[in-house]
Amino acid sequence: MTGYNAKGDMATSNGNHRNGHCNGSSSNGNGTGDRQADDLAQENQTNNGKIQCSLTPEELRALRVLNEDTYPYEVIQEIADFIVKGAGMRPKIGIICGSGLGSLADIITDAKIFEYEKIPNFPVSTVEGHAGKLVVGHLEGAIVMAMQGRFHFYEGYPLAKCSMPVRVMKLCGVEYLFATNAAGGINPKYAVGDIMLMHDHVNMLGFAGNSPLQGPNDPRFGPRFPALVNSYNKDLINKALEIGKSMGIESNMHVGVYSCLGGPTYETIAELKALRMMGVDAVGMSTVHEVITARHCDMKVFAFSLITNKCSTEYSDMKDEEATHEEVMSVAKNRQKACCELVARLVREIQAES
Numbered sequence: 290m291t292g293y294n295a296k297g298d299m300a301t302s303n304g305n306h307r308n309g310h311c312n313g314s315s316s317n318g319n320g321t322g323d324r325q326a327d328d329l330a331q332e333n334q335t336n337n338g339k340i341q342c343s344l345t346p347e348e349l350r351a352l353r354v355l356n357e358d359t360y361p362y363e364v365i366q367e368i369a370d371f372i373v374k375g376a377g378m379r380p381k382i383g384i385i386c387g388s389g390l391g392s393l394a395d396i397i398t399d400a401k402i403f404e405y406e407k408i409p410n411f412p413v414s415t416v417e418g419h420a421g422k423l424v425v426g427h428l429e430g431a432i433v434m435a436m437q438g439r440f441h442f443y444e445g446y447p448l449a450k451c452s453m454p455v456r457v458m459k460l461c462g463v464e465y466l467f468a469t470n471a472a473g474g475i476n477p478k479y480a481v482g483d484i485m486l487m488h489d490h491v492n493m494l495g496f497a498g499n500s501p502l503q504g505p506n507d508p509r510f511g512p513r514f515p516a517l518v519n520s521y522n523k524d525l526i527n528k529a530l531e532i533g534k535s536m537g538i539e540s541n542m543h544v545g546v547y548s549c550l551g552g553p554t555y556e557t558i559a560e561l562k563a564l565r566m567m568g569v570d571a572v573g574m575s576t577v578h579e580v581i582t583a584r585h586c587d588m589k590v591f592a593f594s595l596i597t598n599k600c601s602t603e604y605s606d607m608k609d610e611e612a613t614h615e616e617v618m619s620v621a622k623n624r625q626k627a628c629c630e631l632v633a634r635l636v637r638e639i640q641a642e643s
């Protein structure tokens with residue numbers, strides 16, 4: 290096995306400057322804006338051809354949050370304050386549970402559970418295997434917060450919204466992000482049930498010009514142009530490899546490259562072939578935008594993929610069964626014990642060092 294050794298401007302409005310100005314624009318992408326903008330327009334008066342806004346700053350901001358794809362620092366701060374106050378504790382480690390890996394949050398003790406619907410300004414989970422709960426509590430002596438349910442691009446959420454909870458974690462006090470996912474194994478050496486520790490990624494959505502950091506940058510979160518070469522903490526990868534060895538699962542553990550596509554379709558053979566040629570070992574529909582957001586605000590990142598299905602890059606292998614979400618969930622369920630142990634032991638090591 291290879292040895293490995295591994296930093297905060299935020300978008301305050303989206304790229305087309307729909308928010309922050311009462312300019313009469315009603316487009317918002319979530320279907321609620323037209324009616325609200327109409328209501329708003331009725332309350333406004335026309336002055337020299339420009340619409341004047343009669344709403345208070347607070348009302349305007351609430352409207353923006355509802356309609357917009359990006360979240361001002363102050364709104365993220367309010368969500369974080371709600372969670373820290375409600376939980377009565379400040380977490381140091383944040384965990385994002387992949388598809389079918391919600392049990393990673395079940396090992397948290399003295400848990401305070403927040404349903405996403407009840408967290409102000411939080412999106413809701415729409416995918417099976419993503420319960421939509423935020424769990425804050427103790428794990429191996431550390432205070433952690435775990436997302437039982439992440440947000441995906443294919444659910445209709447823009448990337449900044451998908452990874453907004455990572456910024457909430459940061460303002461709650463989180464220093465370490467553990468991002469987990471279910472993924473298809475493209476590397477022919479990978480078997481179903483294996484764990485791939487991520488040491489790099491290929492940002493396919495980024496290739497297409499899409500980023501969670503798109504739009505104006507708020508330097509309270511991080512720099513305009515963050516570097517990503519050291520995104521995956523090498524020390525944590527080494528520790529996880531050692532833990533894998535002591536668990537006796539080193540032959541089922543790999544260090545590799547993950548790529549996120551937009552989904553929700555699973556990939557074609559030609560796409561898988563192209564990904565393999567680019568050096569990708571495992572493919573999914575998540576995680577990369579979360580890691581980008583975490584690195585932007587200087588969090589230490591540890592991420593792994595549970596290989597839930599094999600991805601063939603050869604047409605001659607067409608006899609292989611097609612990937613299904615049911616299969617993904619079932620493999621994740623079967624491997625939850627090993628995943629939980631890996632996470633718990635790594636948390637213990639981090640806690641022991643602090």
Ligand SMILES: O=P(O)(O)O[C@H]1O[C@H](CO)[C@@H](O)[C@H]1O
Pocket residue numbers: 386387388389416439441469470471472552573574575576613614617
């Ligand atoms: O990445 P997570 O959330 O683990 O889920 C993976 O599993 C689902 C497909 O089965 C997709 O959402 C894919 O991204």
